[in-house]
Amino acid sequence: MVEHDERGTTMTGVDPSRLDDQQLMKELENIHRTRHDTLLYGSNDALRAHNERMAQLEGEYLRRNPRRTVASGRTREGARDRAQGGATPPM
Numbered sequence: 001m002v003e004h005d006e007r008g009t010t011m012t013g014v015d016p017s018r019l020d021d022q023q024l025m026k027e028l029e030n031i032h033r034t035r036h037d038t039l040l041y042g043s044n045d046a047l048r049a050h051n052e053r054m055a056q057l058e059g060e061y062l063r064r065n066p067r068r069t070v071a072s073g074r075t076r077e078g079a080r081d082r083a084q085g086g087a088t089p090p091m
Helices: 021-041 044-064 076-083
Strands: none
16 A cells, blocks of 8 residues: 655655665656656646655655765766767766
8 A cells, every 4th residue: 555645735655765775766767757747747736746756755865875876977077078078978
């Protein structure tokens, strides 16, 4: 059974801290997949709820993975290197 945290009429979903790592990744994948359509076609309330949920999920991911791998091409220095004709980082 999926539990929901209700604040007013907004359903925010299961507290991200209660999700296991696999569930958290699945939720993150889903919210990122639906982001574009929510931005373009969702109501203001839907976009607000999406923003809040995405922040909760991403915050939990970052809390659990403080030393995650950061690709050099995804930093300001890496972007400057690309602009100056440096090597393209692997994806």
